[in-house]
Amino acid sequence: MTRFDSATAVVRVGENRYAAELDPGYLIGTAINGGYLMAVLQRAALAESDHPHAVSSSYHFHRPGGGGPAEIETEVVKRGRTVTTVLVTLRQEGRTVLTGTIATATLDSQAQPLYTTPPAPVPPIGQCRSFDPRQGHLAEDGFLARVDVGLSPDSYAALLRERTADTPELYGYVDLSARDGGSAEDPAAFLPLAVDALPPIVSLLTDWSWAPTVELTWHLRALPEPGPLAFRAHSTLVSDGWFDENVDLWDTKGRLVAQSRQLARVGR
Amino acid sequence: MTRFDSATAVVRVGENRYAAELDPGYLIGTAINGGYLMAVLQRAALAESDHPHAVSSSYHFHRPGGGGPAEIETEVVKRGRTVTTVLVTLRQEGRTVLTGTIATATLDSQAQPLYTTPPAPVPPIGQCRSFDPRQGHLAEDGFLARVDVGLSPDSYAALLRERTADTPELYGYVDLSARDGGSAEDPAAFLPLAVDALPPIVSLLTDWSWAPTVELTWHLRALPEPGPLAFRAHSTLVSDGWFDENVDLWDTKGRLVAQSRQLARVGR
Numbered sequence: 001m002t003r004f005d006s007a008t009a010v011v012r013v014g015e016n017r018y019a020a021e022l023d024p025g026y027l028i029g030t031a032i033n034g035g036y037l038m039a040v041l042q043r044a045a046l047a048e049s050d051h052p053h054a055v056s057s058s059y060h061f062h063r064p065g066g067g068g069p070a071e072i073e074t075e076v077v078k079r080g081r082t083v084t085t086v087l088v089t090l091r092q093e094g095r096t097v098l099t100g101t102i103a104t105a106t107l108d109s110q111a112q113p114l115y116t117t118p119p120a121p122v123p124p125i126g127q128c129r130s131f132d133p134r135q136g137h138l139a140e141d142g143f144l145a146r147v148d149v150g151l152s153p154d155s156y157a158a159l160l161r162e163r164t165a166d167t168p169e170l171y172g173y174v175d176l177s178a179r180d181g182g183s184a185e186d187p188a189a190f191l192p193l194a195v196d197a198l199p200p201i202v203s204l205l206t207d208w209s210w211a212p213t214v215e216l217t218w219h220l221r222a223l224p225e226p227g228p229l230a231f232r233a234h235s236t237l238v239s240d241g242w243f244d245e246n247v248d249l250w251d252t253k254g255r256l257v258a259q260s261r262q263l264a265r266v267g268r
Numbered sequence: 269m270t271r272f273d274s275a276t277a278v279v280r281v282g283e284n285r286y287a288a289e290l291d292p293g294y295l296i297g298t299a300i301n302g303g304y305l306m307a308v309l310q311r312a313a314l315a316e317s318d319h320p321h322a323v324s325s326s327y328h329f330h331r332p333g334g335g336g337p338a339e340i341e342t343e344v345v346k347r348g349r350t351v352t353t354v355l356v357t358l359r360q361e362g363r364t365v366l367t368g369t370i371a372t373a374t375l376d377s378q379a380q381p382l383y384t385t386p387p388a389p390v391p392p393i394g395q396c397r398s399f400d401p402r403q404g405h406l407a408e409d410g411f412l413a414r415v416d417v418g419l420s421p422d423s424y425a426a427l428l429r430e431r432t433a434d435t436p437e438l439y440g441y442v443d444l445s446a447r448d449g450g451s452a453e454d455p456a457a458f459l460p461l462a463v464d465a466l467p468p469i470v471s472l473l474t475d476w477s478w479a480p481t482v483e484l485t486w487h488l489r490a491l492p493e494p495g496p497l498a499f500r501a502h503s504t505l506v507s508d509g510w511f512d513e514n515v516d517l518w519d520t521k522g523r524l525v526a527q528s529r530q531l532a533r534v535g536r
Contacts, residue, residue: 058326111508240379
C-alpha cells in the first residue's frame with residue numbers, strides 16, 4: 001500500500017461518522033495541504049454512496065487543518081439512479097476545517113467523447129524539471145516529498161524568474177512520488193490532491209507566500225489510467241487580493257480527466 | 269421595483285429560516301430556471317452575513333423546482349473578518365431542490381487588477397441578434413421573456429445551423445429584460461441568473477433538449493456596473509452524457525465580473 005493510500009484511509013465509527021488520522025507529511029508549513037484533505041473526504045463520501053465515482057466536488061475551506069486525528073461527518077442529500085450527492089464536513093478538535101458537497105455517479109470507462117478540446121501542449125516528460133518556489137520554506141520530508149512535479153522548460157524558467165511570464169500559466173506533469181510507492185490503488189483517488197498540489201499560480205507574479213484556498217470545485221471527466229498526469233495551470237484574474245487558479249489534467253492516453261478551479265487569497 | 273427584484277425577495281420567518289414565493293415566469297418547461305433559484309438563495313445568504321458580496325458560490329441541484337412557495341434554511345459555517353460562509357438549502361413541499369455554499373466577503377469597487385486576461389472579443393451590441401433554440405418549446409411569457417440575450421453574428425448563425433460550429437462557444441450580451449423593468453437594484457444580484465440563462469452550450473452539437481445542471485460554481489470577481497453584460501460561453505468536453513459549460517461575464521467597463529462553470533447532463 002502506498003503512503004497516499006494509507007494516509008487517506010477513513011474508518012467508519014458510527015452512522016454518518018468517520019475517523020481519519022491526518023499524515024503530517026502533507027503539511028505545507030503549519031497547514032495541511034487542501035488537496036490531501038479533499039482526497040480524505042472523497043473516500044468518506046464514496047463509502048456512503050452506491051456510485052463509485054466522485055464526478056463533481058465543491059469544497060469550501062474554513063480554517064487551516066493540521067496533522068493528527070480528524071472527524072468526518074457525512075449526510076446523503078439525495079440518493080439517485082444517476083447521481084447520489086453527499087455533504088461532508090471535516091473537523092479537528094471540534095472546529096470545522098472543510099466542508100464539501102460531492103456528486104457521485106457511475107462513469108463509463110469506454111466512453112468516446114462527442115466533443116473534446118485538444119490536450120494542452122505539454123512537452124515530453126523527459127524534458128521536464130523540478131522546481132518549487134515553496135521548497136526553501138518547507139520541511140525536507142514535507143509536502144513536496146509527497147508529489148513529483150515536473151515543469152516544462154518554459155514554466156521552469158518562469159518560476160525561477162529566468163524569463164518573464166506574459167501570462168500566468170504552467171505546464172508539466174504531476175504524480176504521487178516514487179519514494180512513497182507511486183500510483184494510488186485507484187488512480188481517480190489521487191485527482192483531488194493533484195488539482196491542488198502545484199506551486200500557487202500567483203508565484204509567477206509575486207514572491208511566494210501562503211495562498212489560502214477559499215473554494216475549490218473539480219470535475220472528474222474520465223477515469224484516469226495509472227501514471228503521471230499532464231497539467232495546464234493558469235489564472236485569468238488577480239485582483240483585490242483574490243485570484244483564480246485553474247488546473248486541467250490529462251492522463252497518459254491524452255484524455256481530459258479532471259477540470260478544477262479554485263478561488264484563493266493572495267498571501268501577504 | 270423590477271420583476272426580478274420582487275421575484276427574488278426572501279422573507280425571514282425564523283432563526284435560519286426564510287420563505288420565498290417562486291415566480292412561475294422563470295419556468296423553462298416544467299422546471300424553474302436554476303439561475304433564478306441561485307439568485308433567490310444568494311439573497312438569503314447575504315441576509316445572514318455581515319459581508320455584502322457573494323464572492324464564491326457552489327450549488328448542487330437535486331430535483332427540479334417549480335413555481336410557488338419555497339422554504340430556505342441557512343447555516344453560517346464560519347463567520348470571519350475576511351470571509352463568512354453560509355450553507356443554504358431550498359426545499360419545496362419538504363423535498364430538497366437545491367443546496368449551496370456561499371462564501372461572502374467585501375470587495376473593493378476601486379480595485380485595480382494585478383493581472384487580467386483581455387476581455388473576450390464580443391462584437392458591439394448593435395450587431396447582436398436574438399435567437400434561442402428553446403423558444404419553440406417554451407411558453408410565450410416564460411423564461412425567455414425574463415432575460416434579453418443578444419448573440420454575435422457567428423453565434424447566431426451557429427445556433428440556427430447556418431454554419432457549422434468548430435468549437436462549442438457562444439458570444440453576446442445578457443441583461444434582465446426591458447419589459448420586466450431592466451437592471452436589478454443591485455447589479456451583482458443578477459449575476460447568478462446571468463451565468464445560467466443562456467441556451468445550453470450543447471445546443472451547438474445536438475438538437476435542443478432538457479440539459480439538467482448537476483453542479484454550478486461561480487465567482488464574483490468585480491462589482492458590475494449596471495447594464496448589459498458581455499459573455500463568452502464554451503464547453504471543453506462532452507462525453508458519457510456529461511458536459512461542462514463555462515460562462516464568463518464582463519461589465520460595460522470591460523471588467524471580468526463573473527466566472528462560472530457548471531457540470532450538466534446531456535438531455536435525452
